[in-house]
Amino acid sequence: xxxxxxxxxxxxxxxxxxxxxxxxxxxxxxxxxxxxxxxxxxxxxxxxxxxxxxxxxxxxxxxxxxxxxxxxxxxxxxxxxxxxxxxxxxxxxxxxxxxxxxxxxxxxxxxxxxxxxxxxxxxxxxxxxxxxxxxxxxxxxxxxxxxxxxxxxxxxxxxxxxxxxxxxxxxxxxxxxxxxxxxxxxxxxxxxxxxxxxxxxxxxxxxxxxxxxxxxxxxxxxxxxxxxxxxxxxxxxxxxxxx
Numbered sequence: 113x114x115x116x117x118x119x120x121x122x123x124x125x126x127x128x129x130x131x132x133x134x135x136x137x138x139x140x141x142x143x144x145x146x147x148x149x150x151x152x153x154x155x156x157x158x159x160x161x162x163x164x165x166x167x168x169x170x171x172x173x174x175x176x177x178x179x180x181x182x183x184x185x186x187x188x189x190x191x192x193x194x195x196x197x198x199x200x201x202x203x204x205x206x207x208x209x210x211x212x213x214x215x216x217x218x219x220x221x222x223x224x225x226x227x228x229x230x231x232x233x234x235x236x237x238x239x240x241x242x243x244x245x246x247x248x249x250x251x252x253x254x255x256x257x258x259x260x261x262x263x264x265x266x267x268x269x270x271x272x273x274x275x276x277x278x279x280x281x282x283x284x285x286x287x288x289x290x291x292x293x294x295x296x297x298x299x300x301x302x303x304x305x306x307x308x309x310x311x312x313x314x315x316x317x318x319x320x321x322x323x324x325x326x327x328x329x330x331x332x333x334x335x336x337x338x339x340x341x342x343x344x345x346x347x348x349x350x351x352x353x354x355x
Contacts, residue, residue, distance in 0.1 A: 113218060114141050115274070116197040118188035120181055121148045124205040125155040132162045134211050136169055140218060143197070144170045147188040149179040181271075182295030186285050193281050201274045203229075208317055209272040217274050217313045224311040225279040225353075226303060228265055229272030235314030236267070242319070257339050261301045265310045271296050272315060279308045282354055289345070294338040301342055307353040 117135060121128055128146070135144060146163075148156040156174050163170040173191060175184065185202060192200050199221060203209040209229055217227045230236050232254060238247060250269070257268045271293075283302055290298045304310070 113199055113221075114143075114197040115199045115201060115214075115218060116143050116145055116192045116195065117201040117203060117214075118185060118192055119144055119146050119203065119205050120184035120188065121146055121151060121155045121159065121205050122179065123151045123153045123155060125151065125153045125158045127206045128155055128158055128162070131205055131207060131211065132166075132170065135214075136166060138211060138214060140215060142214075143168075145173065145188055145192050146170065147173045147175060147184045149175050149184055150177075180291035181293060182288070182291035185295060185299075186288070189280060189285060193277065196277065198277055199274050200277060200280050203272045208319070210315055210318070213272075213313060213315050214274070217272075220311050220313055221274060221276060225276050225308040226300075226310050227274040228267055228270055228300075228310060228312045229315040230265070230267035230270060230312035231315060231317045232266040233312045233314050236312075236316070237314075238317045239319040253336075256336065257297050260339050261297070261304075261343055263300060263304055265300065265312055267312060268297050268300055269293065270317075278354065279303065282306070282351075284350060287346075287350075290338060290342065292338075294342065297339060298342045298346075302346055302350060305346060306350050 132144060135142060146159040148159055150156065159172040163172050173187060175187060189200060199218065201214065213229055217229060220227045231238050238250065254266065254268050257263065288295065288298050288302060
């Protein structure tokens with residue numbers, strides 16, 4: 113199973129230098145595609161250094177001008193699909209997503225089309241240092257999005273996912289227009305409407321050790337109303353999954 117991990121970065125230099133070697137050391141046939149949004153802290157240069165140290169296993173896309181999680185993933189997915197790996201993954205660069213769980217997640221692709229590293233299934237958890245309000249907000253956000261969109265998974269906002277290449281290749285990426293964290297919900301919703309199947313692998317979601325979180329109250333409130341936009345934008349049924 114050839115696996116390509118798409119890794120969006122913005123001001124993640126220190127995390128990337130730690131995470132890259134950890135991912136490449138996993139017992140998987142794994143390569144990295146780093147998509148950097150012109151980070152002012154030198155993340156792009158650090159990514160180029162890692163690529164030179166690991167030829168053939170790390171590739172870097174440098175994006176100029178446009179920024180945002182959705183745009184970075186769309187560019188990364190399109191590029192990764194060109195090399196036709198068996199599986200394409202996505203994850204954060206800040207060690208919130210435990211790299212070692214990728215091994216079990218890859219095994220679970222025998223049961224479904226998309227595997228989610230999930231905080232909210234039995235065995236999953238979030239950082240115990242999170243304040244009560246943050247835990248409550250995260251759980252409420254998942255319940256809210258799951259209920260409005262009728263999604264079958266418990267962790268609809270999680271960004272730790274593995275996709276079978278055929279599933280990701282058939283998604284209409286140009287029609288998935290969210291550019292923040294709602295992009296993750298929109299991708300899951302469109303895949304669900306097309307008939308693709310999901311399973312969830314429990315993970316512990318840790319707080320970042322280095323760097324600043326990109327999440328804030330403005331992003332949370334924007335996500336709340338954008339969920340309704342997602343439902344309306346994709347009211348028309350997308351073509352079903354290829355058989």
